[in-house]
Amino acid sequence: MADLSVNICGIDFKNPVIPASGVFGYGREYEEFFPLEKLGGIATKGTTLNRRTGNLSPRIAETPSGMLNSVGLQNPGIDHFINKELPYLLEKNTVILANIAGSTPEECVQVAEKLENTDVHMIELNISCPNVKQGGAAFGTSCEMASEVVSKVRKATTKPLVVKLSPNVTSITNIAKAVEDSGADAVSLINTLLGMRIDINTRRPVLRNNVGGMSGRAVFPIAVRMVWQVANAVKIPVIGMGGIASGKDAIEIMMAGASAVQVGAVLFTDPYAPVRIAEEINDFLDSKNISSVRDIIGTVKPW
Amino acid sequence: MKYTQGKYLILDKKSIAREIYSFTISCPEVAEIATAGQFVHIRTGNFILRRPVSICGIDRQKGTLRIVFEVRGAGTEEISRLNQGDVIDMLAPLGHGFTINPDFKKVILIGGGIGTPPMLSLAGIYGEKATVITGFRSADAVILQNDFRKTGAEVILCTDDGTTGIHGFVTQPFSEIVNSADAVYACGPMPMLKNIAGICNENNVFCEISLEERMACGIGACLGCACRTLRNDEEYFAHVCKDGPVFNAKEVIF
Numbered sequence: 268m269a270d271l272s273v274n275i276c277g278i279d280f281k282n283p284v285i286p287a288s289g290v291f292g293y294g295r296e297y298e299e300f301f302p303l304e305k306l307g308g309i310a311t312k313g314t315t316l317n318r319r320t321g322n323l324s325p326r327i328a329e330t331p332s333g334m335l336n337s338v339g340l341q342n343p344g345i346d347h348f349i350n351k352e353l354p355y356l357l358e359k360n361t362v363i364l365a366n367i368a369g370s371t372p373e374e375c376v377q378v379a380e381k382l383e384n385t386d387v388h389m390i391e392l393n394i395s396c397p398n399v400k401q402g403g404a405a406f407g408t409s410c411e412m413a414s415e416v417v418s419k420v421r422k423a424t425t426k427p428l429v430v431k432l433s434p435n436v437t438s439i440t441n442i443a444k445a446v447e448d449s450g451a452d453a454v455s456l457i458n459t460l461l462g463m464r465i466d467i468n469t470r471r472p473v474l475r476n477n478v479g480g481m482s483g484r485a486v487f488p489i490a491v492r493m494v495w496q497v498a499n500a501v502k503i504p505v506i507g508m509g510g511i512a513s514g515k516d517a518i519e520i521m522m523a524g525a526s527a528v529q530v531g532a533v534l535f536t537d538p539y540a541p542v543r544i545a546e547e548i549n550d551f552l553d554s555k556n557i558s559s560v561r562d563i564i565g566t567v568k569p570w
Numbered sequence: 571m572k573y574t575q576g577k578y579l580i581l582d583k584k585s586i587a588r589e590i591y592s593f594t595i596s597c598p599e600v601a602e603i604a605t606a607g608q609f610v611h612i613r614t615g616n617f618i619l620r621r622p623v624s625i626c627g628i629d630r631q632k633g634t635l636r637i638v639f640e641v642r643g644a645g646t647e648e649i650s651r652l653n654q655g656d657v658i659d660m661l662a663p664l665g666h667g668f669t670i671n672p673d674f675k676k677v678i679l680i681g682g683g684i685g686t687p688p689m690l691s692l693a694g695i696y697g698e699k700a701t702v703i704t705g706f707r708s709a710d711a712v713i714l715q716n717d718f719r720k721t722g723a724e725v726i727l728c729t730d731d732g733t734t735g736i737h738g739f740v741t742q743p744f745s746e747i748v749n750s751a752d753a754v755y756a757c758g759p760m761p762m763l764k765n766i767a768g769i770c771n772e773n774n775v776f777c778e779i780s781l782e783e784r785m786a787c788g789i790g791a792c793l794g795c796a797c798r799t800l801r802n803d804e805e806y807f808a809h810v811c812k813d814g815p816v817f818n819a820k821e822v823i824f
Contacts, residue, residue: 296812312793324795326784326795334618336794341793341796534791535618
């Protein structure tokens with residue numbers, strides 16, 4: 268049995284597998300399958316200052332080895348999260364990353380301030396949601412705006428601050444360096460890639476929002492590449508995600524430089540995926556006589 | 571346990587119309603808790619997303635479920651290639667089913683096309699108290715008529731092209747008898763459900779409808795399968811997988 272524990276920004280994770288924000292709600296639905304304490308952590312559903320209704324349906328489309336979504340940050344608002352969801356999650360003996368978003372830097376600040384007096388372990392600031400018209404992705408696509416929002420949230424919180432990055436940019440390393448310089452304690456990547464499908468019989472986009480975020484196995488090589496580039500460009504830890512579906516995928520993206528992984532779309536195929544992936548990481552490490560998962564982080568030997 | 575995931579044996583497979591298949595599946599733990607109107611979420615080998623299929627029959631004694639589905643695309647096509655003796659990976663039972671009330675003296679069950687199967691488990695419960703009105707494109711798409719008759723329900727068949735049964739939509743015979751009903755249950759295309767909901771509203775008859783939407787997790791976590799509803803007089807995006815698939819027709823904004 269290998270040591271699967273990792274430490275990110277001073278927070279101990281019992282294993283490096285975290286369900287990604289958006290697929291896992293606030294955790295309750297998946298407790299029918301396994302105790303949440305088996306998870307390294309939980310990135311909770313992206314939460315804004317006020318309740319958001321989200322986009323019209325259809326919000327989901329299938330793509331080859333992947334999927335599109337345009338949920339549009341439907342959520343009950345930060346007060347509901349703090350009062351109704353967080354106390355329950357904090358009993359689960361796993362690390363809680365509160366994923367937060369806003370239409371303006373000021374909204375992000377207000378949400379972070381509300382979390383300051385809670386026991387949530389980390390904040391994951393989403394500057395990369397592709398599915399809301401105002402803000403969201405807009406912050407994540409320019410270094411100036413990314414710096415502005417991260418600097419402001421940084422001042423509003425003493426919690427470890429993870430910034431979730433968009434892949435829909437010319438240079439993700441420039442954005443990563445900008446948020447590092449602005450006080451981020453870690454970065455997580457990649458959020459979904461903007462995509463589109465069209466029903467050729469009706470000539471209508473499948474998604475009512477026309478476009479949506481692509482995830483699933485098809486995006487994995489892009490995620491590995493971006494994690495590798497970012498991990499080489501910044502000193503802060505990187506949490507890797509994008510199409511991870513197995514322990515071997517997790518190992519691969521950790522070798523590229525990720526200190527932990529988030530898993531998303533795979534849960535729709537296999538609701539036990541986070542638990543299975545942690546077991547598969549252990550199996551790989553045991554088979555190679557590697558005593559700790561920490562010993563593989565960033566160990567790719569590039570040509 | 572509210573729902574579970576497992577691999578279950580297919581005891582029987584039948585092709586009951588063109589591109590429409592019936593599976594009987596041994597899954598005692600699911601059959602034990604499943605209710606009429608719930609659905610199962612089926613994994614395919616090649617796709618990320620499972621395919622939701624409504625439950626057509628529940629046999630607690632035998633520990634079996636029956637599902638009937640239509641091949642709509644590559645995913646359901648793959649499921650249709652499974653055979654008797656194969657295992658099927660299901661998340662089940664999911665969602666919120668129909669409200670059953672033993673005090674109802676007369677109920678009307680309405681199925682349009684592949685929306686017909688969930689009506690069969692209701693017919694099994696209500697028996698002679700039920701009138702089943704089903705509508706199909708054409709005679710070659712008609713399914714489950716003998717199954718409905720076996721429950722003791724009165725059975726009314728419609729086809730769009732008049733090749734069998736009444737020539738016309740289910741709303742024609744329905745509007746003639748709606749006043750005799752304590753409750754109406756329906757599943758089928760949205761225009762049909764909208765008309766039925768309207769008729770029930772005019773006649774002040776309790777009506778539940780089963781909806782469909784593109785779906786991912788199936789359990790209410792990802793919020794993918796939104797449907798517009800009224801909750802406390804406010805518009806709210808409910809989710810077909812968890813709040814539904816069965817909704818009170820008065821709550822649904824068409």
